Amino acid sequence: MTDATSLHPPTYSDRGARRAGNWFTRAEGWLDDRGKGAWIAAMVLGFIFVWPVGLAILAYMIWSKRMFNRTCAHSRSHRHSFSRAAFRSTGNSAFDSYKSDTLRRLEEEQKSFEAFLDRLREAKDKTEFDQFMEDRAHKADSTSDEPDERGH
Numbered sequence: 789m790t791d792a793t794s795l796h797p798p799t800y801s802d803r804g805a806r807r808a809g810n811w812f813t814r815a816e817g818w819l820d821d822r823g824k825g826a827w828i829a830a831m832v833l834g835f836i837f838v839w840p841v842g843l844a845i846l847a848y849m850i851w852s853k854r855m856f857n858r859t860c861a862h863s864r865s866h867r868h869s870f871s872r873a874a875f876r877s878t879g880n881s882a883f884d885s886y887k888s889d890t891l892r893r894l895e896e897e898q899k900s901f902e903a904f905l906d907r908l909r910e911a912k913d914k915t916e917f918d919q920f921m922e923d924r925a926h927k928a929d930s931t932s933d934e935p936d937e938r939g940h
Contacts, residue, residue, distance in 0.1 A: 819826045827849055835842030875891075877884055 819830060827845070831842050831845040831849065833842070834845050875888075878887075
């Protein structure tokens with residue numbers, strides 16, 4: 789007789805929990821499986837019941853970049869399952885052709901938009917650096933124009 793757990797392969801969080809075995813890793817895996825919303829709910833509940841716990845969860849979310857990036861296992865697995873479904877054939881060749889052309893066009897637009905954002909960030913960084921160097925040069929000029937302690 790087999791139990792229900794042997795019928796299904798272990799998920800990412802199950803493997804991590806068995807490997808590490810501590811409560812923190814199990815909780816982290818459990819929240820990752822449920823996505824960013826679970827992390828936010830845990831943080832809010834932490835603030836409501838014991839505010840230092842909520843603050844600790846917030847700090848951990850920021851430190852591990854869970855708050856700003858899509859790094860949760862749930863979002864990764866959802867995104868991969870969506871991409872597999874997107875390329876699956878529907879049986880209608882005209883629609884499949886339209887779908888593949890549209891997906892290709894959207895991927896190209898996404899790549900060009902990401903390249904645009906990279907160029908924008910680089911331009912902003914260059915502008916900030918040039919401003920810093922200009923300010924630094926003005927400070928150096930203003931200190932060299934002032935007479936030294938002997939009056940020269």
